[in-house]
Amino acid sequence: MSNVKKRASLFIKGLVAAILVLGIGYAIYMNFFKEKEVTAIDKSDLASNFTLKNLKGEEVKLEDYRGKGVFLNFWATYCPPCEKEMPYLESAYKDYKDKDIEVLAVDVGEPRIIVNQFVSKKELSFPVLLDWNADVADSYEVNTLPVTFLINEKGEIKERISGEMTEENIRYYLKSIVPER
Structure with missing residues (x-):
């Protein structure tokens, strides 16, 4: 050599x-x-406010949904259980959006172009937000995907659900956060 x-x-x-x-x-x-800036999340705690951009580049704040029940779902396109949930979530969202319920699907760590292609392919109509740096996911102590937080109209976290849900699960949880009128 x-x-x-x-x-x-x-x-x-x-x-x-x-x-x-x-x-x-x-x-x-x-x-x-x-040192990480992590806010501990527990049931009945107020959900930490955040500002993220949607797929159109518009800023969305969690606090803007006060008065509505919020189904806050952390997910990613590469996550098979997340992908499996999306059609169920879309179907349930169509039935619950007129009942003062909002679904906020927070994609963790992926570029807009990949998320946009996924959303178009799956024909999702609920708001999809981008957490590129995973700052919001970190503040909610999200370590695995999918994870969903049920937030009532007062902004309180009522439940944290880890793992894949069926359509029946999603509908049950959405029903549980319909604001009392």
């Missing part, structure tokens, strides 16, 4: 080793040393 090839091989091995060390160091820093 020529000297040039040996140097190139050593350089590549060194580069790979440096990247591994940096990656491990970053993971340790993020998990043990970096």
Whole structure:
């Protein structure tokens, strides 16, 4: 092997080793040393307000939905249980949107173009919001997807549901947050 090839091989091995060390160091820093701004969420706590952009680039604030029941769903296009829920959620949303219920589907960490294609393909009509940096998901302590928060008309979290739901589950939970009039 020529000297040039040996140097190139050593350089590549060194580069790979440096990247591994940096990656491990970053993971340790993020998990043990970096302070996160996390608001603990518990049942009957007021839902933390947030502002996110929808697929049209318009800002949407959670507090704008005070007075309505909110089905706050954290999801992603690459998540099979999330994808399976979407048609059920769309069907139930059509029946409950006139009952002072709002569905807010918060996509976690994906670019608008991917989410927009997914929403168009699935023909979803409820608001889809983009949490590119996962800041809102972090503040709600979302670690796995899908996760749904049921928020009543007073802005209180009534339930946190982790994992895939059936259409019957979704309808049951939507019914539970219909505002009392």
